[in-house]
Amino acid sequence: MPNISNKGKNMPESPIRKLVPYAEAAIKKGRIIYQLNIGQPDIKTPQAALDAVKTNDIEVLSYSHSAGFESYRTKLAAYYKRNDIPVNADEIIVTTGGSEALMFAMGSITDPGDEVIIPEPFYANYNGFATASGVNIVPIKSSIENNFALPPISDFEALISDKTKAIILCNPGNPTGYLYTKEEIEQLAEIALKHDLFIVADEVYREFAYDGVKHHSIMSIPKLAQNAIMVDSVSKRYSMCGARIGCLVSKNQEVMKTAMKFAQARLSPPTFAQIASEAALDTPQEYFDEVIEEYTSRRNLLIEGLEKIEGVKVAKPKGAFYCIAELPIENADVFAQWLLEEFEMNNETIMVAPAAGFYSTPNTGLNQVRIAYVLKKENLIRAIEILGAALKQYNK
Numbered sequence: 372m373p374n375i376s377n378k379g380k381n382m383p384e385s386p387i388r389k390l391v392p393y394a395e396a397a398i399k400k401g402r403i404i405y406q407l408n409i410g411q412p413d414i415k416t417p418q419a420a421l422d423a424v425k426t427n428d429i430e431v432l433s434y435s436h437s438a439g440f441e442s443y444r445t446k447l448a449a450y451y452k453r454n455d456i457p458v459n460a461d462e463i464i465v466t467t468g469g470s471e472a473l474m475f476a477m478g479s480i481t482d483p484g485d486e487v488i489i490p491e492p493f494y495a496n497y498n499g500f501a502t503a504s505g506v507n508i509v510p511i512k513s514s515i516e517n518n519f520a521l522p523p524i525s526d527f528e529a530l531i532s533d534k535t536k537a538i539i540l541c542n543p544g545n546p547t548g549y550l551y552t553k554e555e556i557e558q559l560a561e562i563a564l565k566h567d568l569f570i571v572a573d574e575v576y577r578e579f580a581y582d583g584v585k586h587h588s589i590m591s592i593p594k595l596a597q598n599a600i601m602v603d604s605v606s607k608r609y610s611m612c613g614a615r616i617g618c619l620v621s622k623n624q625e626v627m628k629t630a631m632k633f634a635q636a637r638l639s640p641p642t643f644a645q646i647a648s649e650a651a652l653d654t655p656q657e658y659f660d661e662v663i664e665e666y667t668s669r670r671n672l673l674i675e676g677l678e679k680i681e682g683v684k685v686a687k688p689k690g691a692f693y694c695i696a697e698l699p700i701e702n703a704d705v706f707a708q709w710l711l712e713e714f715e716m717n718n719e720t721i722m723v724a725p726a727a728g729f730y731s732t733p734n735t736g737l738n739q740v741r742i743a744y745v746l747k748k749e750n751l752i753r754a755i756e757i758l759g760a761a762l763k764q765y766n767k
């Protein structure tokens with residue numbers, strides 16, 4: 372048989388999705404599973420976005436411009452300006468999800484063997500995108516003990532080598548829920564400028580900032596214009612994960628020209644989904660106010676519930692809709708599988724994402740899980756009860 376590529380063999384499995392076969396087997400047995408493992412919100416997609424697809428009269432479902440509809444990019448630019456992100460339509464490339472924007476960014480600024488510095492734990496698929504581009508991730512550790520705050524700037528500088536091309540930042544953070552302060556963003560900008568690095572900021576959770584704390588975009592720092600690249604998505608903002616629309620944003624024309632070549636190679640982003648995403652931009656502020664209120668109360672309920680379970684340590688998220696919980700176990704992979712294969716409480720169980728896959732440092736986060744608070748409150752309460760009972764039984 373012909374050989375598979377080494378790159379392919381080295382691609383990591385998604386820690387979020389790898390337990391799916393066990394979950395499917397449990398469901399076949401009739402088990403009810405509370406899915407805390409995946410960031411699939413249960414929030415309703417704005418009606419205007421759904422209607423725009425239902426009521427349009429397209430006769431030919433054609434390709435669009437490789438950078439996406441101009442009308443959509445123009446409206447997106449207005450949305451960004453309202454969010455202190457001064458960009459124009461030609462500084463935006465619409466992509467097939469934020470995922471594709473991350474791949475375009477990696478492809479445009481790195482060569483095989485280059486390094487990118489990323490605060491860990493980080494969004495697990497960064498590992499996959501880096502592997503696909505032959506890029507090495509140099510992790511900088513943040514820890515649950517200090518709520519996953521950014522490590523001192525001197526730690527970043529110690530990691531910069533002549534291979535370093537970029538710092539990648541997820542703000543607000545998945546899986547930590549950490550929201551970077553204005554000072555932290557400004558300090559990172561200084562390092563990027565001093566060492567001539569790109570900062571790729573994944574801001575797909577921009578709207579999900581709690582307790583009245585404001586999100587600060589990397590794009591709001593004028594002197595960073597040539598170094599800053601932003602990744603965005605409609606997936607979480609409008610609960611439109613299945614639309615598969617995101618975008619890559621930068622004021623650096625060389626970056627955009629290069630990213631366009633990647634965009635042309637895949638022809639165009641999906642047409643119907645762009646129609647829905649353009650309509651979604653008219654979503655009134657009340658929608659977000661309600662959603663933020665809902666996530667805030669889910670977060671509070673989850674954190675309070677987890678803190679009550681003996682031996683569980685958790686950092687309070689300030690944004691996004693995830694938290695990392697440290698459990699009184701040795702190996703979260705084994706525990707997560709056991710939850711699906713062996714445990715049940717009144718025929719119910721939970722699915723969590725083992726956190727080791729969110730680190731690139733080996734043997735780190737082994738006793739941690741990522742929990743997404745994307746379930747209704749009554750289901751979240753039940754899921755926490757199940758976790759408490761499961762830990763008791765597991766450790767008996």
Ligand SMILES: Cc1ncc(COP(=O)(O)O)c(C=O)c1O
Pocket residue numbers: 410467468469470471494541545573575603604605606612615616617
């Ligand atoms: C931090 C982060 N970035 C990017 C993505 C990719 O999102 P999508 O491709 O659905 O836009 C996700 C999805 O969960 C995410 O959590």
